[in-house]
Amino acid sequence: MTTLPSTALEIAAAVRSGQLSALEVLNDHLARIDARDGEINAFNLVMADQARAAATAVDARVAAGEDPGALAGVPLALKDNLCTRGIPTTCSSRILEGWRPPYDATVVQLVNAAGAVSIGKTNLDEFAMGSSTENSAFGPTRNPRDTGRVPGGSSGGSAAAVAAGFAPISLGSDTGGSIRQPAALCGVVGVKPTYGMVSRYGLIAFASSLDQIGPFSTTVADSALLLEAIAGHDGRDSTSIDAPVPSLLESLGRGVDGLRVGLVTELMGEGIAPDVAARVRQAADALAAGGAQIGEVSVPAVAYGLSAYYLIAPAEASSNLARYDGVRYGMRVDAPTTAEMNAATRTAGFGEEVKRRIMLGTYALSAGYYDAYYGKALKVRTLIVRDFERAYADFDLLLTPTSPTTAFKFGDKTADPLSMYLNDICTIPTNLAGHPAMSVPFGGGSDGMPVGVQLLAPALGEPTMFRAAAVLEAAAPALDEVWS
Amino acid sequence: MSARLTRDNVAKVADLARLNLTDAELERYTEQLGAVLDHAEDVASLDLDGVPPTAHPLPLVNVLREDVVVEGVDRDEVLSQAPSVEDRRFRVPAILGEEP
Numbered sequence: 001m002t003t004l005p006s007t008a009l010e011i012a013a014a015v016r017s018g019q020l021s022a023l024e025v026l027n028d029h030l031a032r033i034d035a036r037d038g039e040i041n042a043f044n045l046v047m048a049d050q051a052r053a054a055a056t057a058v059d060a061r062v063a064a065g066e067d068p069g070a071l072a073g074v075p076l077a078l079k080d081n082l083c084t085r086g087i088p089t090t091c092s093s094r095i096l097e098g099w100r101p102p103y104d105a106t107v108v109q110l111v112n113a114a115g116a117v118s119i120g121k122t123n124l125d126e127f128a129m130g131s132s133t134e135n136s137a138f139g140p141t142r143n144p145r146d147t148g149r150v151p152g153g154s155s156g157g158s159a160a161a162v163a164a165g166f167a168p169i170s171l172g173s174d175t176g177g178s179i180r181q182p183a184a185l186c187g188v189v190g191v192k193p194t195y196g197m198v199s200r201y202g203l204i205a206f207a208s209s210l211d212q213i214g215p216f217s218t219t220v221a222d223s224a225l226l227l228e229a230i231a232g233h234d235g236r237d238s239t240s241i242d243a244p245v246p247s248l249l250e251s252l253g254r255g256v257d258g259l260r261v262g263l264v265t266e267l268m269g270e271g272i273a274p275d276v277a278a279r280v281r282q283a284a285d286a287l288a289a290g291g292a293q294i295g296e297v298s299v300p301a302v303a304y305g306l307s308a309y310y311l312i313a314p315a316e317a318s319s320n321l322a323r324y325d326g327v328r329y330g331m332r333v334d335a336p337t338t339a340e341m342n343a344a345t346r347t348a349g350f351g352e353e354v355k356r357r358i359m360l361g362t363y364a365l366s367a368g369y370y371d372a373y374y375g376k377a378l379k380v381r382t383l384i385v386r387d388f389e390r391a392y393a394d395f396d397l398l399l400t401p402t403s404p405t406t407a408f409k410f411g412d413k414t415a416d417p418l419s420m421y422l423n424d425i426c427t428i429p430t431n432l433a434g435h436p437a438m439s440v441p442f443g444g445g446s447d448g449m450p451v452g453v454q455l456l457a458p459a460l461g462e463p464t465m466f467r468a469a470a471v472l473e474a475a476a477p478a479l480d481e482v483w484s
Numbered sequence: 485m486s487a488r489l490t491r492d493n494v495a496k497v498a499d500l501a502r503l504n505l506t507d508a509e510l511e512r513y514t515e516q517l518g519a520v521l522d523h524a525e526d527v528a529s530l531d532l533d534g535v536p537p538t539a540h541p542l543p544l545v546n547v548l549r550e551d552v553v554v555e556g557v558d559r560d561e562v563l564s565q566a567p568s569v570e571d572r573r574f575r576v577p578a579i580l581g582e583e584p
Contacts, residue, residue, distance in 0.1 A: 102561040195541045209540045238547040239540075307527040310520055318501060325502070327574050332567035338576045343502040355503055359494065360517055362501045372528050373521075378537030380527050385538055418519050434541020459541075 004028050008074045008168045008222040012115070015073030018062050022055035022073030026117055029075045033120070033166045041141050042151075042161040044080045045088055046120040051075070054117045061115075068115030070229055076111055077161040077170035080121035081128055082213070083202040084108055091204050092136035093126045095349025096330045105202020106237070107171060107213050107230045114229045119167050122157030126351045127321065128178055128206045130154050131423040134414055135353040143186060145449060145479075149407040152182030155216070159186040162216045169226050170216045175206050176309050177402075177427025179214045180439040184402035184452025187441045187479060189223045189469070190216050192427075194459045195434035196241035198227075199234030207316035208239075210309075210431040220440065220469045224248035227462070243460070251463040252470040257291030259468065262395035264456075266302050267426050273405045275445040280401050283442050283453040286475035287399070287468060297391045297398065301383040305429040308384070310421055311364045311377035312432070317354075318361030324349065356417060381432045388433050392458045397468055400426050402439035402452035426454060436462050440469045443477035450479055489518040 004025060005011050014020035030048055037043055058068045078084065081091045083101035090096045104112075112118065125135035133141040133156025141156040143149040144164035151160040155172030159182035162170050172179040174192035183190025191214040198213045205211060215226035231245040263284055268277050284294045326332035326345030333344035350358070364373040391398060403423060413420040430437040436459070439452035453472060457465040494514045498505045505513065559572065568575040 099565055102557045102565065235547075235549060239542060239544065241542070304527050304530070307524040311524055311527070326567060327576055328562075329565045330567070334577070336577060338579045339502070341577050343504050346502050347504040350503070355501075356513060356516060358501045358503065359497045359513060360520060363489075363493065363497045363517070363521075366497065366500065373524060375537065376527050376530065376532060377524075378539055379532040379535040380530065381538040382535050383532075385541070416519075417516050418523055421520070432541070 006168060007219050008071065008217065009225055011074050011168060012070060012072045015058065015062065016067060020073070022058040022117060023052065025073050026051055026055040026075055026119070029119060029167060032164070036164060037166065039142060039147060040144055040160050040164050041139055042122055042157040042164060042166055043077070043120040044090055044092060044123050044138055044157070047087060047118060050087065051117050051119045054112070058115050058117065070114050070225060071111060072115035074116050074169060075119040075167040076116040077120055077122050077158055077167040078108065078118055079124055079155050079158045079170070079172045081124060081173060081204040082108055082171060083204065084118070084121065087121070089121065089204070091127045092124045092138055093349065093351065093354070094137045094331060095324050095345070099329050101202070103202060106199035106234045108202065110230050111171070122155070122161055122170060124157055125154035126354050127204070127317070128154040128173055128175055129317070129353050129357050131177070131181055131420050132408070132413065133157065134410065135351055137351055140410065143407050145187060146407065149409050149449065150185065152185035152403070152407065154178040156182045158216050159183050159188055159190065162186070162188045162218060168218060169222050171213060171230070172216055173203055173211055173213050174431065175210045176313060176431050177424045179216065180427050180437060180452065180454060181403045181423065183216055183439040184441070184450065185407040187450030188216055188218055189220055189438065189440055190214065191223050191227060191438040192430065192436060193227060193231065193462060194241070194436045196239050197231050197460070197462070199237040199240050201234055201236040205320040207313040208320065209316060210313060220466065220473045221249065221252055223438070224252060224466050246460065246463045248462055248466050251467050254467045255290055256287050256468050256471050259292045259397060259464065260295065260395045261287050261292045261468065262295050262297035262391055262398045264302065264398050264400045265296050265298050266300065267400040271404050271422065271425060272401055273445065276401045276403070276405060276451050279442050279445070279451040280399060280453050282477070283472055284399055286472060289475070290471045292468070295395065297395055299387045299391050299429070301380065301387040302429040304380045305384060305432060306421060306425050308377040308380040309424070309428040309432060310360070311373050312381065314357040314361030315364045315374050316361065318358045318365065321354070321358055353417070384429055384432050388429070388435065388458070396464055397461070398456040400454045400456065402426060402454040406445040406447055406449035406451060430456055435459055436465055438465060438469055440472045441476060442472060443481055444479045448480065489514060489521055
């Protein structure tokens with residue numbers, strides 16, 4: 001089964017030209033899932049029948065002389081908070097177990113229209129709240145590189161699916177790092193696009209001003225390919241940016257000569273594991289070797305990012321998750337009155353972390369505390385935006401670790417929510433600013449687990465970000481390269 | 485704002501959020517949420533007079549579309565997913581303390 005091409009670009013080219021059948025590609029990936037997903041638990045649902053039908057349709061179009069599209073015959077895994085019509089969509093929560101959405105998310109329509117073969121729905125921290133996928137109601141996903149460790153989260157299933165070779169590409173969502181952190185911990189590429197670049201229609205909302213859908217892949221080029229396929233204006237998302245989609249694949253070969261890249265000082269010291277920081281410096285050296293000018297830059301407000309995020313995101317979540325009331329969809333626990341039914345349903349349907357965040361957000365928004373917490377957090381968000389603006393006056397891109405550490409072991413952080421939240425310090429500021437950022441694998445830590453380095457760009461700076469990502473990919477040390 | 489979150493605060497918030505908590509959960513959440521709010525004191529104690537709030541990363545404006553009929557989500561498909569339905573409507577228990 002190793003004779004088949006492994007990247008989405010290669011698979012799509014071979015399928016479009018008739019050299020390879022989409023069904024053959026699919027069966028190969030289904031066999032890998034059969035062999036190993038019992039151990040990894042990347043999928044909440046493997047859509048084998050639907051996928052076979054989709055792959056057969058792609059093959060029929062090729063046989064008829066048609067072009068199925070840029071993702072022709074490429075197996076693709078979908079985070080289970082993306083609505084798929086008639087196919088269970090759970091958010092890894094009991095409260096939505098068995099629910100079959102009456103519509104497809106816009107990104108699902110787009111990847112299907114581009115010829116991709118949706119292969120399954122991937123596990124996540126319940127409602128995307130978490131950094132380890134340990135908060136799933138259906139059991140944790142395991143890191144394919146070491147099954148004693150977490151894959152990161154919340155899109156842990158989508159990251160693990162790509163890392164394990166179950167699908168060459170997948171989609172996740174990123175509210176405070178939920179694509180980039182698991183990408184780093186699993187050793188794959190993960191991208192959070194500019195807020196508004198990808199339609200959120202059909203993405204089940206966690207924190208609406210922060211959520212953004214993005215790709216996972218094993219190569220930088222495959223993320224460029226998938227992001228081009230899902231980006232663009234959508235009349236069904238009022239926050240969708242009405243601008244042409246930038247060409248990303250074209251930008252990949254352009255190098256970094258003359259680009260100014262800043263190392264963010266606040267994210268290189270305390271709280272960052274020394275082996276991770278060393279890889280980031282090594283990545284900076286690789287960019288310098290490509291002709292980039294490397295400097296250090298202070299973005300002071302990122303120090304307040306975590307606090308602001310853990311007030312804003314739960315506040316938005318407490319409002320968004322009010323809809324799970326046992327009336328319109330999902331589970332209901334019967335009780336004599338509607339108010340009692342609402343509470344009984346939510347109590348039985350939500351897991352511990354979701355309840356914690358709903359309460360935190362409800363408190364932050366409640367009378368007497370609004371100004372002190374939520375109101376202050378929104379002002380800090382302004383400071384973060386301003387500090388990034390200052391940094392981008394002098395630099396084209398910023399470079400940081402993606403996660404302060406490599407993948408941690410199961411149970412290490414579950415007893416102390418704050419220690420779990422601290423895992424997001426490097427990724428959160430970009431969500432608050434609405435900017436794009438991506439994680440690129442760059443060798444291993446002292447424990448041999450993957451390290452991700454994070455590239456940050458100003459809004460709509462994806463083409464420049466991908467140029468640098470391609471250079472880092474080419475220069476990345478092997479995962480097993482021994483530490484000196 | 486250094487006042488520590490109390491068990492009564494958490495009980496009130498749980499009621500507002502329509503969550504029934506056991507005594508053990510109340511205890512645990514009071515502790516855990518208190519720790520997060522303590523961490524957030526770095527923000528709560530900042531002097532931010534004159535700084536405007538940012539609720540959203542984009543300069544949003546209302547988006548309007550042409551007032552033309554488009555196909556919506558299928559009603560029966562939506563209702564098929566509801567826990568309880570009557571006469572093609574969502575059915576709920578008593579709302580005002582009366583038996584339905």
